[in-house]
Amino acid sequence: MRLLALLLFPFLLAAQDNLCEVSGSVVNALTGEPIRHAQVTLRRIDTAPGATSSVATDSSGNFAATLEPGTYRISADHTGFIPAQLGARGPSKPSPPLVLTAGRKTTGQRINLYPQGVISGRIVDEDGEPVPNVDVQVSRLQYMAGRKQLSRSNSRMTNDLGEYRIFGLSPGRYYLNAVYRSDPTLAGEGQYVSTYYPRTPDPAAAAPLEIVPGSQLGNIDVTLVRIRTVTVKGRVISESGGGDIHMILSASNPLGAANENGRGAAVLPDGGFEFRNVIPGSYQLIAIQSAPGKAYSSRIPLQVGAGNIEGVVLTLHAPLNIAGEIKVEGETTENLSRTRIGLQPFDPGNIVVGPMPDLALKPDRTFLLPDLSAEHYRIVVNNLPDGFYVKSIRSAEVNVQLAGLDLTAGASSPLEIVLSPNAGALTGTVVDPRTQKPVTGGTVVLVPQDKERRTRESFYRTASTDLGGQYTFKNLIPGDYKAFCWDDVPYGSWMDPDFMTSQESRGTAISIPERTPQSLQLTLLTEQ
Structure with a gap:
C-alpha cells in the first residue's frame, strides 16, 4: 500500500x-x-x-x-x-x-x-380610502427596434391597507403604475383605470422615479383615476369557416404599457363579440381562429372615443401560402444548404398568431412559407455563407426588404431574394481616451447613413470588443456608415432619433465597399 x-x-x-x-x-x-x-x-x-x-x-x-x-x-x-x-x-x-x-x-x-433600491407607498381611491389587491408595477424604458417601450421590472400587490413595497431595484429611472382590475358588469359606469404616478392614465405623462444605489423612496402614493368607459361591439367574418375564434383588443400605446397589452373576448356562434370597460384611445382589434393543427389571425385599427361603438366588422382572412426563390448575383459554387428563410412581425410589438417559418431551402433554392396569417411581416434570411449579404427582396417587382411583406389585404406575389457574394468587412481597435488602454467588452455600433435603412434594425450592426479591444464585422452590406463605441448606453438607443441628435457628430464616418476589407480605429465615447 x-x-x-x-x-x-x-x-x-x-x-x-x-x-x-x-x-x-x-x-x-x-x-x-x-x-x-x-x-x-x-x-x-x-x-x-x-x-x-x-x-x-x-x-x-x-x-x-x-x-x-x-x-x-x-x-x-x-x-x-x-x-x-x-x-x-x-x-x-x-x-x-x-x-x-x-x-x-x-x-x-x-x-x-x-x-438595492426600494419604492413603497399606498394606493387609495378619490376619497383617500385604501384599495387592496392592486397590482403595483414598476417599469423602465427600453428600446425595441428603435422605439421606446415600457418594460416591467418588478411588481407587488397591495395589502389590506393599500400598502405596497417593491424591492430589489437596480439603479435607474422607473415609472410606477397601479393596475386596478375593473368589474366587467359595470359597463358605462365610471371605472378605476390603470394609473401612473403621480396620477395619470397616460404613461407618456407619468413622472419618473430615480433610483440610485441604496435608495429608499417612501410615500410614493397613487390616487386611482376614474374614467367613464365604453362598450365596443361588432362581428367577425371568417373566410375559412370552421374553428374557434377569439377576439383581442390591444392598445396601440407608443410606450407599450405592460397593463394594456391585450384583453380578450369570446365570439358568439353568429360571429358577434363585445368588449366592456374600454378606455378611450387607439387600439388594434385582432381576431384569432384556431383549428386542428392551425392558428391564424387578422387585425384592423380601431379608434375609441367617448361613446359606445357598434357595428365593427373584421374579416378574418384564410391562411396564405407564399412561394419564393433565392438567386445569387454572378456565378458561385457556394453551398446554400444551411441558409434559412424566416418571418418576424414587422412591428415587434404586434401579436401575430400562426406559424413563424424558419425553413431551409430546397435543392433548387426555392422555398414555401405555408399557412401564414394575413399580417405584416419582416423577411429574415439567416445562415448565409461568409462573404454574402442580402441585396434585395422583391414581390411583383416591389422591393419589400425595407417595407416588409404586407399580407393584410390578402395573397402576395412570389418572393425573389437576391444574394450577393461581395459583402464588406471591417476590423479595428477601441481605446479608452482616459487611460489610453484597449477597451474590453465595449459595444461597437455601425449606424447606416441611408435614411430609409435607419428605420430597420436589420441594417444596423453591433459587435463586442475582445480582451485586446479588437472588434470584427463580417458580411456587411456595402454602403456608408458611422461607427460608435459608447461608454454606457441602453441597447438599441442608437435607433432613437432623439438620442442620435446629440450623438451624430461623435461618430466616425466609414464607407464599406464590396469585397475590400476596411480597418478603423475608434475612441471610446464617454459621457458628455
Whole structure:
C-alpha cells in the first residue's frame, strides 16, 4: 500500500499543478464594508457546457476557490444587494472575463455589490380610502427596434391597507403604475383605470422615479383615476369557416404599457363579440381562429372615443401560402444548404398568431412559407455563407426588404431574394481616451447613413470588443456608415432619433465597399 502511494505521488502533484486558485472579497460598493455569507458563483465560459461552482464568503467577506484553468465569469449575490460581476463598472453592467492559468494563484479580486433600491407607498381611491389587491408595477424604458417601450421590472400587490413595497431595484429611472382590475358588469359606469404616478392614465405623462444605489423612496402614493368607459361591439367574418375564434383588443400605446397589452373576448356562434370597460384611445382589434393543427389571425385599427361603438366588422382572412426563390448575383459554387428563410412581425410589438417559418431551402433554392396569417411581416434570411449579404427582396417587382411583406389585404406575389457574394468587412481597435488602454467588452455600433435603412434594425450592426479591444464585422452590406463605441448606453438607443441628435457628430464616418476589407480605429465615447 505504501509503495502504491509513492508511485501515485508524482501524478497527484501533477494534477495539483494543473489547477489554479482564485481569491478575493465581496464588499459594499458604497461603504467598502465586507459582506459576509455572500454567494460567489464561478462560471466557465470557454467550454460548452461550462462548469459552474460556488462558494460563500467568510465572516471577513473573503472567498477562495480552486478551479480548472480556463476563462470564467465571477459574480456575487446577497440579500439586500444587486447581483454584480467581477470587474463590472456598476450594478447590472457586463464585465470582462477572467482568465485563470494552470498552476497560478490569482488574488485580490474584489466584487462590489451595490445596495438595492426600494419604492413603497399606498394606493387609495378619490376619497383617500385604501384599495387592496392592486397590482403595483414598476417599469423602465427600453428600446425595441428603435422605439421606446415600457418594460416591467418588478411588481407587488397591495395589502389590506393599500400598502405596497417593491424591492430589489437596480439603479435607474422607473415609472410606477397601479393596475386596478375593473368589474366587467359595470359597463358605462365610471371605472378605476390603470394609473401612473403621480396620477395619470397616460404613461407618456407619468413622472419618473430615480433610483440610485441604496435608495429608499417612501410615500410614493397613487390616487386611482376614474374614467367613464365604453362598450365596443361588432362581428367577425371568417373566410375559412370552421374553428374557434377569439377576439383581442390591444392598445396601440407608443410606450407599450405592460397593463394594456391585450384583453380578450369570446365570439358568439353568429360571429358577434363585445368588449366592456374600454378606455378611450387607439387600439388594434385582432381576431384569432384556431383549428386542428392551425392558428391564424387578422387585425384592423380601431379608434375609441367617448361613446359606445357598434357595428365593427373584421374579416378574418384564410391562411396564405407564399412561394419564393433565392438567386445569387454572378456565378458561385457556394453551398446554400444551411441558409434559412424566416418571418418576424414587422412591428415587434404586434401579436401575430400562426406559424413563424424558419425553413431551409430546397435543392433548387426555392422555398414555401405555408399557412401564414394575413399580417405584416419582416423577411429574415439567416445562415448565409461568409462573404454574402442580402441585396434585395422583391414581390411583383416591389422591393419589400425595407417595407416588409404586407399580407393584410390578402395573397402576395412570389418572393425573389437576391444574394450577393461581395459583402464588406471591417476590423479595428477601441481605446479608452482616459487611460489610453484597449477597451474590453465595449459595444461597437455601425449606424447606416441611408435614411430609409435607419428605420430597420436589420441594417444596423453591433459587435463586442475582445480582451485586446479588437472588434470584427463580417458580411456587411456595402454602403456608408458611422461607427460608435459608447461608454454606457441602453441597447438599441442608437435607433432613437432623439438620442442620435446629440450623438451624430461623435461618430466616425466609414464607407464599406464590396469585397475590400476596411480597418478603423475608434475612441471610446464617454459621457458628455
